[in-house]
Amino acid sequence: MKSQRKTEKSVSFCPVSAQSSQLGISRTKVAYWKNRVEKVTSKSGQTSPDYSVRIVHRNRRVRFPLRTSNKDNAASLSAKIYGVIVAEGWDAALEQFKPEAVEREALKDAASVGDFIQEVRKYSTTRQQSFQTYVQAFRKIVAWIHDIEKGQSTKAVDSSIEKTWKKRVDAVLLRDVTSSDIHAWKRFRLDQAMHDPASRRRAEVTVNSQIRNAKALFSKQIIPLIAKELVLPEALPFDGVTIDNIKPARYQSKMDVTAILRAAEQTLRKEEPEAYKVFLLALYCGLRASEIDHLLWERFDFKNHVLHVEDSQYHRLKSHDSAGEIDLCVELARVFKEFSKTATGEFVIESKADPSTNKALKGAYRCQTHFQKLVRWLRSQGVTARKPIHELRKEVGAIIASEQGIYAASRHLRHGDIQITAAIYADKKQRIIPRFELFNG
Numbered sequence: 001m002k003s004q005r006k007t008e009k010s011v012s013f014c015p016v017s018a019q020s021s022q023l024g025i026s027r028t029k030v031a032y033w034k035n036r037v038e039k040v041t042s043k044s045g046q047t048s049p050d051y052s053v054r055i056v057h058r059n060r061r062v063r064f065p066l067r068t069s070n071k072d073n074a075a076s077l078s079a080k081i082y083g084v085i086v087a088e089g090w091d092a093a094l095e096q097f098k099p100e101a102v103e104r105e106a107l108k109d110a111a112s113v114g115d116f117i118q119e120v121r122k123y124s125t126t127r128q129q130s131f132q133t134y135v136q137a138f139r140k141i142v143a144w145i146h147d148i149e150k151g152q153s154t155k156a157v158d159s160s161i162e163k164t165w166k167k168r169v170d171a172v173l174l175r176d177v178t179s180s181d182i183h184a185w186k187r188f189r190l191d192q193a194m195h196d197p198a199s200r201r202r203a204e205v206t207v208n209s210q211i212r213n214a215k216a217l218f219s220k221q222i223i224p225l226i227a228k229e230l231v232l233p234e235a236l237p238f239d240g241v242t243i244d245n246i247k248p249a250r251y252q253s254k255m256d257v258t259a260i261l262r263a264a265e266q267t268l269r270k271e272e273p274e275a276y277k278v279f280l281l282a283l284y285c286g287l288r289a290s291e292i293d294h295l296l297w298e299r300f301d302f303k304n305h306v307l308h309v310e311d312s313q314y315h316r317l318k319s320h321d322s323a324g325e326i327d328l329c330v331e332l333a334r335v336f337k338e339f340s341k342t343a344t345g346e347f348v349i350e351s352k353a354d355p356s357t358n359k360a361l362k363g364a365y366r367c368q369t370h371f372q373k374l375v376r377w378l379r380s381q382g383v384t385a386r387k388p389i390h391e392l393r394k395e396v397g398a399i400i401a402s403e404q405g406i407y408a409a410s411r412h413l414r415h416g417d418i419q420i421t422a423a424i425y426a427d428k429k430q431r432i433i434p435r436f437e438l439f440n441g
Contacts, residue, residue, distance in 0.1 A: 033078035114170025137213035175233035282392035321416035
């Protein structure tokens with residue numbers, strides 16, 4: 001019995017959540033809080049004109065600003081806050097009575113653009129070049145939305161200007177990049193070129209490409225994985241942002257290939273042999289600049305007059321469809337076989353640049369100097385296209401399509417879909433006229 005009475009005595013004095021151990025007043029009562037509200041004095045010695053209260057519940061302690069100088073009102077509000085804490089929990093009370101704290105906490109945990117990019121990189125299976133293209137497109141859009149200018153342009157790899165720009169862009173919270181912002185950016189870019197049809201089309205293609213690339217970071221397969229690591233906004237930046245269906249412009253030849261070939265043989269081959277090799281690979285073989293940049297001599301099969309286009313340790317192709325074999329005419333095979341005898345390394349195009357140099361990652365091609373020389377030379381020959389080297393690839397596509405058909409052109413250019421070839425390479429190098437006599441009656 002003695003032990004039982006001792007236990008009962010202990011219980012009678014044990015405090016519970018809604019009862020004061022000192023006064024026996026319930027915490028839900030205003031009277032309890034009247035002597036607990038206070039005007040806090042800061043470290044600088046300034047006393048707040050309004051009351052605040054510190055509430056403790058289940059090992060959590062939070063001070064709430066009551067925003068009133070009336071003690072009765074402050075006590076009443078304190079009792080109300082405590083009631084919400086007990087009935088609905090801390091989160092509900094903070095959301096209702098201290099939203100600025102909730103906002104600060106959300107800002108502290110909210111994912112930034114840089115956080116997002118870093119997490120996507122962990123899970124992305126796309127090739128590194130493509131991933132960097134996606135990231136650059138997204139950063140450019142974010143920079144426009146938040147008016148972050150890069151400043152003086154530079155191609156230096158370790159440019160402090162580039163680093164500073166990236167740091168500022170990456171610090172932007174992902175929730176502050178909305179679909180409305182992206183639509184505004186899109187309208188601005190297109191409105192800039194409204195009065196010039198050619199410029200308008202280029203702007204449409206560029207905007208479409210940037211949206212497609214940036215949107216690729218927000219893959220439906222990756223987002224659920226990232227959501228486990230980061231606090232993502234409910235509405236992601238590209239939700240509801242569509243990609244316009246823009247048909248590629250049909251290629252129309254504007255160059256005299258025979259004249260250019262003759263000039264290249266007479267001047268370019270002797271004065272700029274590396275640029276000459278680039279010229280042949282682009283025009284005859286239809287190679288892309290990135291494919292030429294890291295092309296290896298071992299890819300040539302001189303015995304069978306074939307050039308193998310494949311991935312290598314230095315370069316991954318645009319897609320799996322880009323791999324293939326290109327048939328070489330006897331003369332072209334002979335020219336490159338002669339060049340191979342004086343080669344100083346494994347690359348077809350000689351360059352002093354580091355073999356690991358990559359356009360997407362470093363800002364310039366390994367053979368950038370030779371590409372620039374060829375571009376200047378093509379300009380002097382009347383090639384006015386924005387991308388003269390790529391124009392050579394288009395030209396051979398148009399020639400083959402006209403002479404051997406669209407399927408042959410698609411195979412030579414290694415397109416993933418013949419519809420791409422059919423949409424672009426419809427230019428006729430020869431007049432097509434029915435071969436029967438006109439009936440004159």
